[in-house]
Amino acid sequence: MDVLFNTIDVRDLLPSQESPSSQLSAPDLRLLISRLDAHSLRIKSTVRSYLLSHHADFSSLFSQCSDVVSKSEHLSDNVVALLNLISDEPIEADVGGIVKEVVEKRRELGEKREILEFVGVVLELDRKLGMVREDSKSGRVVEAAEGLMELKKALGVKGSGGDDDLAVEGEPVVYGILKKQWNDCFEEIQELLLRFMEKAVRFDQEGNALHVMSRPTMNGIDGLELYTVLKAMDIAGILINGLAKIADLITKYVFIPVLNRKETPLFNEANDQSLGHVSEAVLKMVTSVDHESNKVDGETMYSNIVRIVEFVNKFLCFHNGSWMHSFGRLTWPRMSDQIISNFLSKVVPDDASKLAKFQEIRKLTVDFERSLKELMFISPSDVKAEKLSKFTDNVEVHFASRKKVQILAKARNMLLLSNFNLPQDYMTKISRLNKKEIAEDLTNHVVLLFSSEKCVVSEAAKQLMELVHQILKDVCLLPPKVGLEFYHTARNALVLYEAIIPVKLERQLDSINQAAVLIHNDCLYLSQEILGLAFEYRPYFPSSVKEIAVFIDLAPKFQLMAEEVLQRQIQLVMHNLKQAIDGADGFQNTHQIKKFESAKFSIDQVSFILEKVHIVWEPLLLPSIYEKSMTMILEAVFSRIAKEILLLDDMAAEETLQLQRLIYLLLEHLSSILEPLLAAGPREKSFEAQKDNLDEFILSLRKLRKLAELLDMPLKSITAAWESGELADCNFTASEVEDFITAIFTDSPLRKECLFRIDNLNMRKSTAV
Incomplete structure (x- = not known):
């Protein structure tokens, strides 16, 4: 049978061994076919011979195969019978129940095992708590503290115990009980150790001595050393x-x-x-x-x-x-x-x-x-513990801080205790002096730094400025750090005036008095002195102070404060004068006795108010400020009175005389105020020349004087005065002159002619313009 399994190589059947790539010829192909046929016949003959020689073996093999097939059919029948039996009674349900029961029993067994283990842990923890208590009672406080800390970790207690650690959501209740027992045990040990400490360290007030015992005895525990107590405390935290x-x-x-x-x-x-x-x-x-x-x-x-x-x-x-x-x-x-x-x-x-x-x-x-x-x-x-060293390192700052407190306290007390009421003899002495020749012995007179004028200031302002000058002199000599603090102190001292005086004298600022005028003068004086500080001291300051030193920002505050105080005083005077003039009821019907007395009383009030203002202001205010302020007030008073009289629409002859009398009465009362204003002009001029100068200075005064003359002047003279331009120079308007003529003179051809002439002249002037 080996011939069946041997490999046939076609090249062996060819006549010659040529290259495998060479083409076969037709004779070669025919030879190859014949040889393959011969080889095939030989194989068939060999197979037939083999089968005949092994016939018994093949018969036995086929018999065994037939038995196997028969047994397979029998097994198949048995399986079919079994399947029919199972399908009639479903046993899989009983098998599933048994399986579930087995699983449940195993789960219960695991839980009981876990419970037993948990109970064992709880019992062990409880045993250890008992040992901690026993160690504590027997004086083994270090072992008790160590056991307590071990239990703290096992029980998961945070901090030093307390109610917050007793109950945790999802935790077994028994753990809460154990934690409470731990907390109670902790409190007991802590109390015991604290009592030992109090026993070991005590102060005898009678003997004035501190006693420290190395082995205190308490609660039957003898020989417990203080060192052991402290070690237990340290372990227990x-x-x-x-x-x-x-x-x-x-x-x-x-x-x-x-x-x-x-x-x-x-x-x-x-x-x-x-x-x-x-x-x-x-x-x-x-x-x-x-x-x-x-x-x-x-x-x-x-x-x-x-x-x-x-x-x-x-x-x-x-x-x-x-x-x-x-x-x-x-x-x-x-x-x-x-x-x-x-x-x-x-x-x-x-x-x-x-x-x-x-x-x-x-x-x-x-x-x-x-x-x-x-x-x-x-x-x-x-580093934070070195408080003393830091304090001594900053001694210059502390020195400056102490001096700052002392200086500001001095300045504050000076301002709080200051008196803004000048003595009467002092005022009399001032009033008798020529404004340009102030006596040297009047200590409160100061010369404003940036003007040639002098004024009276309060003792507080003068002392405050002297204090500031002394502080800045020290700045020039002190170390930079101290000098800087002193510089700020000087500024703060000046600011104290602004913060204290207006509050302290708030009620005085609501009336006409010396205090308000002195505050005004103080602010002017301080503002100009502040402007000069930088020029006087800054070149000599330490370089670090020189870089930041500035005073000019404070000066405008005091300048504004001075202006506000003065305007407040002027408004008060204006308000009082308005009320006084309102009492004259427009100067109507002054030919009646009651009306005349009422108007005369009003004029007296105006004179009294202006005289009071003159007495308070004139000795204290700067001459230029006094003249400007008084001129403003007089202008408002004269203008208001002239306007009230010119608004009258009907005046009797006797009434004009009474009005004239009231005007002359007012001017007579105010002569003491007007004369100093006249003296402000050149003294070599005649009185008439000075009076004309004052009329130009206070325009409404000239108009009021001319109005007094018009009240007893004939109609033709009034018309001639208008035509000559004299009334226009006194600030009369054409409508005012026409209304005045209509109010005084009755209707007549002459009045019509005069009114026509005035109106015609006014129209020609308007056309020419």
Whole structure:
């Protein structure tokens, strides 16, 4: 049979071995076909021979195949029968139920196992809580604190316990119970340790001594060392709470008396011979020898404080840096503030020349803080704890701040206590002096810096300016940092006037009085003095101060304030004069006795008001301001009276005489006011020339005088005066003249002719224009 499995190579059947790529010829192909046929016949003969020789084997094989097929058919019938049986009774439902029951039983078994494990944990936690309580009662406070912290982590307690940690949503109730038990246990241990601390460290007020016991006895617990108590507190996280009351006690009865230089510490140790250690340390406070003296000895005070801290470090904190730092955190802030307020602030120099001497105190302070750092009383790396050194480093600023407070307090008191009422004899003396020749002995007279005029100012303004000049002189001599503070002090002192005086004299500003005029003068004086400060002092300021020094911004405020005060006074005068003139009822029917008396009373009131203003203003105001203000007021008064008379539409002959009398009466009353204004002109002029000059100065005065003449002037003369331009020069209008003629003279051909002439002249003037 090997011939069937051998590979036939066609090339072996060819006659020659040529290249595989060469083409076959027709004879070659025929030869190849014949050889393949021969080979095929040989294969068939070989197969037939093989089958005949193995006939028995092939018969046995076919018999076995027939048996296998028969058995397969039988198995198929059995499977069909089984499927029919299953389809008649559905057993899969029972199998599903059994499976579910098995799963549920397994789940319940797992839960019970977990519950058993949880119960075991709870029982273990409860056992440990019991051990903590037992350790606490037996005095093993360190073991109790360690067990407590272990339980805290196991129970998930945050912070130091409390109601917020007792119940957590989704947590088993038993955990809340255990947390409450832990919290109760924590409170018990904390209370026990705090009571031990109070027992170990106490201050005997009768003996004035601090006692620190190394082995306090309490609640039947004997031999518990203070060191052990502090260690337990540290482990439990309540060391700060435990030291807080002790720190407050030591600060109150030990540190503060030493800082106030009233007491000095003495130290004593009581040794226990049997145990070989110090059983009790005593720090006794004795009255200081120089506590009543005002001398401040910083070196002794610092030395006593360091000795006290060393005592605490040795007998209370047992040279434990962490404990000592906790004690320092509780005492140092308060103690450092006391040192600054009771010592350092009091030795800040009052004079700039003493600043160098303060450096000795600064060195003592730096050494003091270094000693406290070495004892871990304050942290070596905490810059904020160096409060004393920072204070001494900034002594120049503190010096300037103290001087600033003193200067501003002085300025404030000066302004609050100032008196703006000048004595009567002083006013009389001023009124008799020539304005251009003010006497030198009148101290409140000042010369305005940027004008040649002099005025009276308040004592407060003069003293305030003297104070400012002194401050700025100091700025030129002081170090830059101090000079800058003094510069701001000078500005603030000036601002105080603006802030205090208007409020203090608010009621006086609502009436005509000396105070209001003095405030006006003060503001003028201060504004001009302020403008001169930069020119006078700025070149001599330190360079850093020179760069920012400015005063010009303050001057306009005082200039505006002066103008506001003056305008307020003028408005008050105008208001009073208006009310007085309103009382004349338009000067109507003055030929009647009652009406004339009413008008005369009104004129008297106007004269009285103007005379009062003259008496108050003239001696105090600058001449130029007085003349300008009084001219404005007189202009308004004369213009109003002339207008009221010209508005009358009918006047009897007797009435015109009465009106004329009232005008002359007014001018006579105001002669004391007008004469000083006349004196303002050249003295060599005649009185008539001066009067004409004043009429030009106060236009309505000339009109009022001319109106008095017109009241008894014939019609033709009035017409001639208009035609000559005399009335126009006195500020009369054509309509005013026509209405005046109509009111005085009855209707007649002459009146018509005069009115025509006036109207015709007015029309010609209008056409010419």
